[in-house]
Amino acid sequence: MSTIMIVEDDPKINQLLQNQLEKYGYHTVNVEHFDRVMEVFKEIRPDLVLLDVNLPKFDGFYWCRQMRQESNCPILFISARDSKMDQVMALENGADDYITKPFDYDVVMAKIRSQLRRAYGLYAPQEGERTVEVAGLKLFLERMELMMHESKVELSKKEALLLEALMNQYPRVVSRERLLEKLWDEQFVDENTLNVYITRVRGKLKDMGLEGAVETVRGSGYRLRAVWEDGQ
């Protein structure tokens, strides 16, 4: 399990980041006294650091330089400052990447994963595979596979994203807008394409004997129904 150190002086952002990271199986450590950043750093030897720029006493650039003398672990800046100069400064002080506030969890998680992968190898043993589970139906996000008892299907990236959204929200409804947003990474996705993906996901679920698991809720969106449990 990777240990991530969060150096952020806003308690709420700190807490929210911790919750999110722990949900995805990372171990987090935060800093309470901002004059003792290095002590904490040396003590826990984190695998990755999330570092704010505006901190009491010294700024993040200073701490980044200090950390660099001790370790080569990935350091990611999180900051509200978004000028080019700040980003250049961050990189020159030894950071690996720069995320500007306000950010999406998706972006932070993706950057953390890519940094960890780069620093510690593709399938680092300490990184547990991300899975989402709803009543026995298991989605493996790295392998993009869906599993139910013994049956298993392979998914495309978009199908996996779609199912992740539905399973995360289970048993609530996910709006079409939200699904479109999730699917839109480099290439945008329009309504028709979403319909196509929904049909494909339904098809794959049907192959596993789970017909009707994705339910259309008129006027609002889609919902996952644990049809396989109803029968039992």
Add this chain to the structure above:
Amino acid sequence: MKLFLRDQWAFAAFFLVQMILLLLIFTLDGYWNESLMIYAVFLSLFFAGAFMVVRYLTHRAIYQRLSNPVESLEELTQTHGNAALSRALDETFLEHYRLYKEQLHAYENKQRDYTTFIQQWVHQMKTPISVIHLLLQNEDDPVAESVREEVDRIKRGLETVLYIARLDRFEQDFIVEPVSLQSLAQNVLAENKRLFIRNQVYPELKVDGQWRVESDEKWLSFVLNQLLTNAVRYSAGKSNKVTVRAYERGSSVALEVQDYGIGIPQQDIRRVFQPYFTGENGRKYPESTGMGLYLVKEICGRLNHGVELESEVGEGTIVRIVMSAVVPTLQERKKAES
């Protein structure tokens, strides 16, 4: 010279009148010696002329100063010779210059403090927005969606404020480098995905990977952001497509955002780049601030890009940014074509 003559005209006239007066007094008194009088007149005129010439030479700098337009404030600090009048003038000018500079500095300081304050304030506001943004991310009910929409609006507003404040110090905050138009457009489109989805407008991207321009990525992104926001806003409900395309134009590359929305009335087109101008569409869409296109024009001006706008009511609008392409790309292209 002209000014000198105009200035000294009264003196010359006075001198001549006085000379004639003297001659008259002598003549009327009965004293008449033609050659002596001519000699006296000649001598007087000679000395008066010499006086004028010396006077002109010593004060030439002043007359030149006074008859030529002032081009810069620094001209006030020049000296104008050693005559009493020149020195007095120099001192006065210098004093004015100093006073003016002082006021200018005071004003500049105030302006800088204000800009700094605005920037800091915007950054402070980003923390609560980040918190709200994070809190909402895993929520998917209509209320959360609605709050998310408002947060997006605040974010957009703050962004604009920040960029306006930054415009003052543009020179310190830009780095020109080759920018790939394709990845730039993809990033900006992805950043705005919620805006597109919410308005049920879908982008069509026609930008090849080969197009690279000399520009600053951040400022250019902001420009594209503004154009897309406008395009979506004025398309909503009328059309569901916005096209972003890039193509060659002479030795330049044009990046174009085209919408098929309501368009801009003919009489407003001339003025859309003026600050705070919202025109007829501004009245229909209360969110218009009139700053978007003004900023686009300003920023493109500083980045050395051209901006063009075509619009037809009911048909849509095209805004085009014309940039110089990174040279190797164009040459390679030419070679490949021939």
